[in-house]
Amino acid sequence: MSFTLDRFDLDAFVAATLAEDLGEGGDITSAAVIPETARFRGAMDSRDAIVVAGLPIAEAFFRALDPEVEIEMRAADGDSVPAGTDLMRLTGRARAMLTAERSALNTIQHLSGIATMTRAYVDEIAGTGATLLDTRKTIPGLRALEKYATRMGGARNHRMGLWDAAMIKDNHVAVAGSVGEAVRRAVEAGIADVIVEVDRVDQIEPALEAGATHLLLDNMPPEMLRHAVKLIGDRAATEASGGVTLNSINEIAKTGVDFISVGRLTQSAPAADIGLDFAEID
Incomplete structure (x- = not known):
């Protein structure tokens, strides 16, 4: 073995x-x-x-x-x-x-x-072009195994930890003062992959102008997602996240996002x- x-x-x-x-x-x-x-x-x-x-x-x-x-x-x-x-x-x-x-x-x-559970989500978005991602919502000590299990179900692993990509969220933005300033600091630190969580369309341009490589579109309804994807174009990868269920994931995938992350794969299966x-x- x-x-x-x-x-x-x-x-x-x-x-x-x-x-x-x-x-x-x-x-x-x-x-x-x-x-x-x-x-x-x-x-x-x-x-x-x-x-x-x-x-x-x-x-x-x-x-x-x-x-x-x-x-x-x-x-x-x-x-x-x-x-x-x-x-x-x-x-x-x-x-x-x-x-x-x-x-x-x-x-x-x-x-x-x-x-x-992962395979069920993967099957729901088959043919849409979107890729399913897991998250860091794992049982302490079991992350490597749980993320292995999502791969067996057909998903792709998101960040394995805090070390392999920057992810700027609302609390980081609050301390830095703005989305653009938070991204600028990450880029100046030499971080190659800078993921930025945005929950409003007006945050997109400042994040991109500062050097974000991946935008996490948080809790946006499908129509807003379509608009955000169109604004971003090919300037950064796009990811829908927040409240995704088996019933909603297909509609989300059809908005054109590159990725959809689902915490419940490891948190609630x-x-x-x-x-x-x-x-x-x-």
């Missing part, structure tokens, strides 16, 4: 997650009820139609506790599968599999839930219904 993400340590994540669950006493239930030599065969399956994300991470939990576990992958991250699909099959030490089960399921349920059933091997 090989799974790597920038700014993510899989081994450390698995170890910390298992340590949180095991505490000081370990899995006292399995130790008391399951014979040490018992072996299980199991199948992880989707109970609903989902987009898969997190299978290699789930695998890592089982291998951490039973290096000799036999695992057969039946799907891959990014796959769209119907209800009832086997995602992986496992054979190994019963105690280890039961101990790893909850951590493995929690992870793949959360990430597949994000990927599934429900967990996918994925189960794991075991049977003892005679």
Whole structure:
């Protein structure tokens, strides 16, 4: 198994997650009820139609506790599968599999839930020319994984953090004194990518004249978005943001914006219904 993400340590994540669950006493239930030599065969399956994300991470939990576990992958991250699909099959030490089960399921349920919601939004804007973006509205410590899940659903990652692009918002503007002054300071600091949040049309020209490369058009209704996109032309990338829902995203995409960012992809996606059933091997 090989799974790597920038700014993510899989081994450390698995170890910390298992340590949180095991505490000081370990899995006292399995130790008391399951014979040490018992072996299980199991199948992880989707109970609903989902987009898969997190299978290699789930695998890592089982291998951490039973290096000799036999695992057969039946799907891959990014796959769209119907209800009832086997995602992986496992054979190994019963105690280890039961101990790893909850951590493995929690992870793949959360990430597949994000990927599934993301794919629904992507499908809604297919053919419009707009690209779906995620945001920094992620659970602390899980950003790399959650943004990986949005990619599996077909979105493109926005900023990974505060370090990879400037994003000037209303509080920055309030301190700097104006949109133009805030942008000017960012440009003078040598920042190549300067994203500016604007919620009024009259902020567009000052932002562009000062050197903004990307305008985030915040909470603008479709008609205002169309007007803003026309004013901006090809002078900067355009992004619609704020209050975007599955019902509204298609109309927003048709205004001509380059990007649409949706915080709920990582902030509010429900967990996918994925189960794991075991049977003892005679």
